[in-house]
Amino acid sequence: FLDYDKLRSGFLTKSQFYRVLDENLQLQFSDEEKARLEKNFSNPKKGGDMNWRAFANTLEQNFDSANIRTDPVLQRPHEPEYFGTERTVRPLSPNSEDRMRPLLARMIRFYTYHGLD
Numbered sequence: 001f002l003d004y005d006k007l008r009s010g011f012l013t014k015s016q017f018y019r020v021l022d023e024n025l026q027l028q029f030s031d032e033e034k035a036r037l038e039k040n041f042s043n044p045k046k047g048g049d050m051n052w053r054a055f056a057n058t059l060e061q062n063f064d065s066a067n068i069r070t071d072p073v074l075q076r077p078h079e080p081e082y083f084g085t086e087r088t089v090r091p092l093s094p095n096s097e098d099r100m101r102p103l104l105a106r107m108i109r110f111y112t113y114h115g116l117d
Contacts, residue, residue: 001052010053011043017050045115 002008004016012020018034021027029037041055042048092100 001056005052010051011046011049012052014038014042014048014050017052017055020052 001012001017001020004012004020018029021029037055038048038050040058041051043051
């Protein structure tokens, strides 16, 4: 990908993206598969260019190269803890859930308004 991404922006045109996958990995995709890839990795703000870095990171997340004997489908990525905290598996109480709903609704409006995903 780096050979085509001269500016190191992390984006390639769709034709460049598929050319890299075809020439280097001999991967050809059906129209349905291309549509799925474009849905997940294209950026409308960049004219529909493909985010190859996000694509590569997704592949690396799901494959542990140190554990090549295990099927990659069975390998589950381990999410790192945030600043050394421990995640709780205890569900919220109904009262806590009710207090969270307005906050989440405000966050959704904020992110929608500002065009953030």
